[in-house]
Amino acid sequence: MTHYQLNHLQELEAESIFVIREVASQFENPVILFSGGKDSILLTHLARKAFWPARIPFPLLHIDTGHNFPETIEFRDRLVAQLGVKLIVGSVEEAINRGVVQEEKGYNASRNYLQTAVLLEELEKGKFDAALGGGRRDEEKARAKERFFSHRDEFGQWDPKNQRPELWNLFNGRKHYGEHFRVFPISNWTELDVWTYLMLEGIELPSLYFVHERSCIVRDGVILAASPYLPLKPGERPKRMRVRFRTIGDMTCTGAIESDADTIEKIVAEIATTRIAERGGRADDHRSETAMEDRKKEGYF
Amino acid sequence: MMKQKEPPIQLYQGELLRFTTAGSVDDGKSTLIGRLLYDSKSIFEDQLDAIKTASQRRGEEGINLALLTDGLRAEREQGITIDVAYRYFATPKRKFIIADTPGHIQYTRNMVTGASTANVALILIDARKGIVEQTRRHAFIASLLQIPHLVICINKMDLVNYSHEVYAQIKSEFKHFSSKLDVKDVHFIPISALKGDNVVHRSKRMPWYEGPTLMYYLENVHIASDHNLIDCRFPVQYVIRPNTDAYHDYRGYAGRVAGGIFKKGDEVMLLPSGFTTRIARIDTADGEVPTAFPPMSVTILLEDDFDLSRGDMIVREHNTPAISQDIEAMICWFNPRPLQARGKYALMHTTQEVRCMVKEIRYKLDINTLHRNLEDKTIGMNDIARIRLRTTKPLFYDPYRQNRNTGSLILIDEHTHETVAAGMIIE
Numbered sequence: 001m002t003h004y005q006l007n008h009l010q011e012l013e014a015e016s017i018f019v020i021r022e023v024a025s026q027f028e029n030p031v032i033l034f035s036g037g038k039d040s041i042l043l044t045h046l047a048r049k050a051f052w053p054a055r056i057p058f059p060l061l062h063i064d065t066g067h068n069f070p071e072t073i074e075f076r077d078r079l080v081a082q083l084g085v086k087l088i089v090g091s092v093e094e095a096i097n098r099g100v101v102q103e104e105k106g107y108n109a110s111r112n113y114l115q116t117a118v119l120l121e122e123l124e125k126g127k128f129d130a131a132l133g134g135g136r137r138d139e140e141k142a143r144a145k146e147r148f149f150s151h152r153d154e155f156g157q158w159d160p161k162n163q164r165p166e167l168w169n170l171f172n173g174r175k176h177y178g179e180h181f182r183v184f185p186i187s188n189w190t191e192l193d194v195w196t197y198l199m200l201e202g203i204e205l206p207s208l209y210f211v212h213e214r215s216c217i218v219r220d221g222v223i224l225a226a227s228p229y230l231p232l233k234p235g236e237r238p239k240r241m242r243v244r245f246r247t248i249g250d251m252t253c254t255g256a257i258e259s260d261a262d263t264i265e266k267i268v269a270e271i272a273t274t275r276i277a278e279r280g281g282r283a284d285d286h287r288s289e290t291a292m293e294d295r296k297k298e299g300y301f
Numbered sequence: 302m303m304k305q306k307e308p309p310i311q312l313y314q315g316e317l318l319r320f321t322t323a324g325s326v327d328d329g330k331s332t333l334i335g336r337l338l339y340d341s342k343s344i345f346e347d348q349l350d351a352i353k354t355a356s357q358r359r360g361e362e363g364i365n366l367a368l369l370t371d372g373l374r375a376e377r378e379q380g381i382t383i384d385v386a387y388r389y390f391a392t393p394k395r396k397f398i399i400a401d402t403p404g405h406i407q408y409t410r411n412m413v414t415g416a417s418t419a420n421v422a423l424i425l426i427d428a429r430k431g432i433v434e435q436t437r438r439h440a441f442i443a444s445l446l447q448i449p450h451l452v453i454c455i456n457k458m459d460l461v462n463y464s465h466e467v468y469a470q471i472k473s474e475f476k477h478f479s480s481k482l483d484v485k486d487v488h489f490i491p492i493s494a495l496k497g498d499n500v501v502h503r504s505k506r507m508p509w510y511e512g513p514t515l516m517y518y519l520e521n522v523h524i525a526s527d528h529n530l531i532d533c534r535f536p537v538q539y540v541i542r543p544n545t546d547a548y549h550d551y552r553g554y555a556g557r558v559a560g561g562i563f564k565k566g567d568e569v570m571l572l573p574s575g576f577t578t579r580i581a582r583i584d585t586a587d588g589e590v591p592t593a594f595p596p597m598s599v600t601i602l603l604e605d606d607f608d609l610s611r612g613d614m615i616v617r618e619h620n621t622p623a624i625s626q627d628i629e630a631m632i633c634w635f636n637p638r639p640l641q642a643r644g645k646y647a648l649m650h651t652t653q654e655v656r657c658m659v660k661e662i663r664y665k666l667d668i669n670t671l672h673r674n675l676e677d678k679t680i681g682m683n684d685i686a687r688i689r690l691r692t693t694k695p696l697f698y699d700p701y702r703q704n705r706n707t708g709s710l711i712l713i714d715e716h717t718h719e720t721v722a723a724g725m726i727i728e
Binding site: 004005006007008010011012013014015017018021022024025048049050051052053054055137138144145163164165166167168169170172174175176187188190192193 | 314315316317384385386387388389391395396398410411413414417418525528530538539541542543544545547548551555556557562584585586587592594596597598611635647649650652705706709710711713718719720723
């Protein structure tokens, strides 16, 4: 390798920082969608780098389903305090109480789907014209076609057949009044890239990612955390298992894996050899072959 | 820029290589990508299970590797690919990003999009059919977009008995045709994506071929000089002013190096003002760096106080870009509404946004024959044309051949805000 050549993580970092700065330049009121998961932690970390030594010029927006792991919330509050940024919380619980959305019924009930309405409401309320998200193209088939700058109509909807072509480093953020953009600065990162980078940078992560003992139930091959939010089916009995989470979503639909990884180095080694896709543990994606595409069109993250 | 921490392990030492694939429905492009992912062990077990089930449901024999790359519902229903999809895989040597572009509908638009950032273009030829119209179009677009390296995969060798003659014939035909194009580095590989010959594993059935496998080529092709490291160009993207006690007088010009190598202490010239000063420091969030080169994102601090803003450019005094309001460019048109002669559009170039007027449509290019049509100047969807533009403010640019970052532009419809054209500056 010559002297004037970046390695792939350095190049991905440079690309993401460019995209984040482009958002600050082209939009009036951007916001970072923060879920507490590793991708939004990475995104926030890159945003810090993009504007250093100034503060991140955007607030963070967290859509709280009320079914989050307590570890996620603790982590979020600590990070926000460290960065000195503003945090906005959109509450699904509250939207249910107001009757804006209705809770799903049944054993596999999840508030995942309800997040979309609350997210769109918050974006409208805050008059945000760009929402930065930690979506990656390698996550899921429908995301493989997502743009860095993804245009949304006034209903927040994504039209995959009518996306703007995106060439070179030229990102077209023009829009009509009332429309907004979703921006995905880490589009080109894979799960392994994210973990390797987090390891090299020594970035702190929620404890859920590391192996711990917890009470779980196994449903349709997916290991779910036992919690008051997850009604048990007849015959289901929680058992103690040594698990960790590869993604962090709601307690009701985020699958755990059995693992020995208690350090980030071990996680990287595990990911490098693992044979199951990252979202393989997400019950929300298993609902149908095009579950993600359908949710995205409606305005999901 | 990221810190280099020890110990360096293979996981993050490799470079990033972006390549684009183009092909029609039947030449085996999806199968080839599936093969690269499958043989490099980049497909997960559950993904494999999902496509096994889907293959069976469609009544197909074995695993249809092509299903791996069909993303959207409409595509699976119709069995076609309608947009550029990005795929990722890595080997211990490099990380790869594939821009997978469809072969038919809106072909040119998608191919141009995928090609704009690619280091390598992978063109597939069906060995039974030889060079067809689409091969010519692919090669032309690769040359128009100045993809530095071209790999011609002569596929389906299994169906021509792995014949050396067939391969040699297609190779010489292609060379004859490509001599008219502006391509620098062309490589030929005989493969069978279906059987796996010369994709990842060397084929025993073509002992006459002594070159590398496709994977070996992708892992080793020299890409360090794909960036322009000669002509210093730094478009100012964003101005960082912390306004805090600790950084009271900090004024940093953030951006991505578009060309050349910048060093601390370098004498530089600022555009458009023409003032000269020196680089006081090159900052990143991880501390100062001694040099900045493409495609690094850094923050440059200058010795003297000048008021630069987004769209300005930092260059060297004796190596300045062209500065003009009159631009000649090849464009590829992306919109159903045709290009309006004397029409006004928004134009994005580096970090500048200006307005422009189409002064003249010089000719439309037939991308199959390379014939210049001087009569029919209706520029519609997927057409390629040479035009002359007048901008409201001067652009700081280089010919696209010299620098893809400072030589590229897009046109935007001022009413719909859609990106309607991609442009490569000629002069």
